[in-house]
Amino acid sequence: MFGLSAVYHFIGITALAIFIGQDTTPVGGLLRGLVIGLFWVLTSIGVTYLFAGRSFRLFMIDAGFYIFFYSLAGFILGVW
Numbered sequence: 369m370f371g372l373s374a375v376y377h378f379i380g381i382t383a384l385a386i387f388i389g390q391d392t393t394p395v396g397g398l399l400r401g402l403v404i405g406l407f408w409v410l411t412s413i414g415v416t417y418l419f420a421g422r423s424f425r426l427f428m429i430d431a432g433f434y435i436f437f438y439s440l441a442g443f444i445l446g447v448w
Contacts, residue, residue, distance in 0.1 A: 381441050394446040401442020405435035 388400050410431045417427040 377437075380438070381445075384438060384441055385445050388442060388445055392446045394443050397442035397444070397446020398439055399442070401438040401440070401445075402435065404442070405431075405438040409434040409438065 384401060384404060387404065388397050392400070413431045413434070414427065417430075
């Protein structure tokens with residue numbers, strides 16, 4: 369489970385790196401990661417949670433993780 373999770377996160381960060389491009393700043397990377405977290409991941413998880421009938425609190429925990437994850441990854445890629 370952890371190995372496959374690492375593979376999925378690697379694929380996501382690779383896509384983020386392609387989205388960010390080479391000419392960015394740390395703040396630019398952070399903002400692009402935030403956009404992906406908010407507008408792609410949060411909305412996708414939101415639809416799944418609506419149909420599954422899960423709680424809003426659990427949704428915020430799961431979505432919040434990915435918003436933080438992609439924002440941090442974007443910042444790191446921007447620094448790199």
